[in-house]
Amino acid sequence: MIVRALFTTFSTFLASIALAAPSNSINQELAQKILQDERLEKVTQMGYDLLSSGMNAGDKYDQVWIRDLNTFIVPLLEVAPQDAVRDALLTFFHFQGQDGNIVDGFVSRDEGRLKKYQRVYRYTPTRPNLKAHKNSVETDQESSLVQAVSLYIQYTNDSSILDEVVRDIPVRERLEMALRFPLKYRFASKYGLIWGGTTIDWGDVQAESPKGVELDLDTHRAVNIYSNALFMIAIDSYLSTVAKDSPTQKAKWTSIHKDLHAAVRKHLWDEASKKFIPHLYLEEGSPFPADYDENQIFYHGGTAVAIRAGLLTPDEISASLKRMRENVEESGAPSIGLTVYPIYPEGFFKSASQRPWYYMNGGDWTWFGARMIRQLARNGFAEEAMTELEPMLDRVIEHDGFYEWWSRDNQPHGANFRASAGVLIEAITELRKWAEQNSEVKSAS
Known part of the structure; x- marks a missing residue:
């Protein structure tokens, strides 16, 4: 089958970029269970079928989004x-x-179809048939593009993209321009970290306005884990592809990465609670009532990205998974793709899309849950990864497709969401790679 051939190629690529995982005892029984589970191959094939049909985010979105494409x-x-x-990657530089x-x-x-962006569309004479938009509340677009270009180069060996000249500037220079942007325009010197609007974890809608996609006079600027962890991953990506042959660039960005790591651990990690603090506000106060304890909230998605960035120890990963599982049980959510728990109360976000138990405020997103599963598999938690993957496999098969998010009663919303398919394929591939390495069949061959 085509999926078997794709898995061989894909797993070889993943092995070349995998993080070193702590040693753990070989579990041949689990390995066989993974290799014999027909759901893994079925969902992988379904995912490839969807990805072969386009690059836009999904049925709900006409646009090619970089935060999605990167995943x-x-x-x-x-x-x-x-x-x-x-x-498509070059178009972002245009x-x-x-x-x-x-x-x-x-x-x-x-x-x-997204009317909330109509006022801020961007045009360029070098791509006259296209238009683009930027959500200024986010601080992840630059990081996402740097990562995506690096992954493209690692997978294809096509480093010539770095020398492609876009509007008189080579891509390799444009990549550093992208990295410099958050350091120059979104840097909170008080914390040594980058900031954005007040959103729910990795979300792109701020609390203070109904549309919530543009910074304004009501914005409460805040530092969070998602943007900073993603930025650290972007620097790693830049170091591995663009800066690898430049001692000056390598030294510069390695130092910045080291400082970010230290700052995250110092300011965002709550050692007593074994979790990340949701927001550190740059000005006095937050958008929420003064007596509201925001630090009770656990951010699932940002935690998964932080693990990918190498910010947590194995013990802290285990503690994070324990908290995610407790949140799923208490909330009644279908999987660890649950965005946050407890959720933000009614009225805390002016956008109707952020109301309780809806979309990013208590919705269940495979897009981030599967990333957590992949990190579990990469960091020595294969059994836990398989356990958390199963409800995601079952609902894809039951509903015959990939969806943007799931409600608390496990009903799908937003069909044909390619990012969900992509991260599920990567989580499955990571688990199957582990199983191949630890199977009785392989060890006897």
């Missing part, structure tokens, strides 16, 4: 023309601001 670019390259993926900022996404000039 499914490797499995996408298994089934899509390399030139098309390369051109819309790059002079200050280095990167847009969220682009779409045909005649399309685009």
